[in-house]
Amino acid sequence: MSVLQTASIGLQKRFGRQRLRKILLGSIPFVVLLVMWQMNTAMEWLPPVYIPPIASIWEAIYTLSEGCADAGAVLSMQYECLFTNHILSSLGRVGLSLVIGIPSGIALGVLAGMSRRFAHALEPVGVFANAISGIAWVPLAIVWFGTGWLTTLFILLNTVFWLIFFNTLLGVRGVPRVYENSVMTMGGGRWAIISQVYIPGALPSIVTGVRMSMGFGWRALIAAEMIGGDSGLGFMIFVSAAEYKIEEVFLGVLVIAIMWMITDRLLLIPLEKWTIQRWGMVWRPD
Amino acid sequence: MPAKLVVDRLSHHYPDEYTGEDVHALDQVSLSVEDGEFSAVVGPSGCGKTTLLNILAGLLPHTEGSVQVDGREVQGPGPDRGVVFQEHAILPWRTVARNIGHGLEIQRLPRREREQKVQEFIDLVGLSGFEERYPHELSGGMKQRCALARTLCANPVVMLMDEPFAAVDAQTRITLQEELNRIAIATRKTILFITHNVDEAAFLGDRCFIFSRRPGKLKATVKINVPREQRIWKDLLSEKAYTDPRDEILRLVREEVFDDEE
Ligand SMILES: Nc1ncnc2c1ncn2[C@@H]1O[C@H](COP(=O)(O)OP(=O)(O)OP(=O)(O)O)[C@@H](O)[C@H]1O
């Protein structure tokens, strides 16, 4: 047996045939793109001002981190560590908006889902706010908070909160009444019903809300950073473009996409798998 | 000693928001169930059986007539009245064991005692080996056993059961009926059991209440004088003490159905 065959069988055993096939198929478009990109550099179809060579993007990381001493410097966000600073400040805002937005969105969503009065009070303003959520707020936010992290956080929270709120609300309303009744006949009070019926019952919808808010949130964040930020990946792209550092623009875009894929694959999909799929609450095609 | 469960001249109307016409579901129903008695309720579909059960459970407020459990007027749901619902009502996000122990969890029984009790009831309904499964991994009959064990495990004073075996196949139903009879012997609980099935009512009930078509009125009461210990399907089928009241119930139910067709 050749080395290649042995390696292939080893991989199949490790990941499983189906999954391996899925990964391979999914990576084909990326490989094609990379090959085309590299060929462009070699054949000089389009000049590097438009499409920089792959290697220069790699170099941009070094340029942007010049003077950055070590991991300690990265974590303490010293001024020299430009590249990681931009990533960390974008990530930090996403994290902060989730830490604030998820609990408050769920809390108010549950309240509105279980109480007609709350729903009547909150739904119209929610629809109103949702209509202008995203980057439409940016000019106003700049007037209110100036350029900087408060503006971008505001934009992000505005997206995250309302999506989670509405998804929780709909999720709670969709929980079959009989579950609530059965807990009540066992002597369960309001809190038992909220924590043992409404929240787990609404979880499929809440997870959808979190996924949506991450997707929309990322986009809104990048846009907000471009216009109203003073750090972050969106800001980096914008400044680099203005200075014609095309490789830094490419780098920023790539990092955004990769970070989104990592959160989706490593965080959100496993979360779904261990909760709502385990409980048999989602429809699975295979 | 007063009866465990007393319903006195109970009527119920559902308002209809769209047509403005009320649905008259129950009309002047009076009945009582003694302590430790197994009562069956039969009647045509839509005659208000579930409505009666929901009122007894305290899930539906009543406005006309009175409903008492243990001498106290029903004012809301409570752990003294356990319910097995018509639909599957065990929580999909809890394992079998956690579903069955749910009532005890709400009652804040210490973990060790709770687990011991749960195991006891898992064995009783024959779900051993499925403790850590989720409801979607169970068959319809197993789900219903899980629901039954959940209600039993919470140790209510009165059990209210709404067609619990309607959705399972004939073979499973027979097993579940005999199991429920065993449980009734072992626990001596006061039970109100709703069913469509005349054989089931006569097999399980000490007394059977027959309801008329909507608006549901109590049409007749039939006693079944078969000792619990003798209630085993293969012995009972030719037993006059069983077949006579069963035929009587069947006749009474039929009247309602044929009235319908005229
Ligand atoms: N929430 C409700 N709102 C309005 N009408 C209702 C409601 N629930 C039940 N009804 C009506 O009240 C009547 C009695 O319903 P109920 O569910 O008590 O019947 P049932 O005897 O349990 O029937 P089945 O044997 O089919 O379960 C029916 O005509 C039904 O349409």
Ligand SMILES: [Mg+2]
């Ligand atoms: Mg019913």
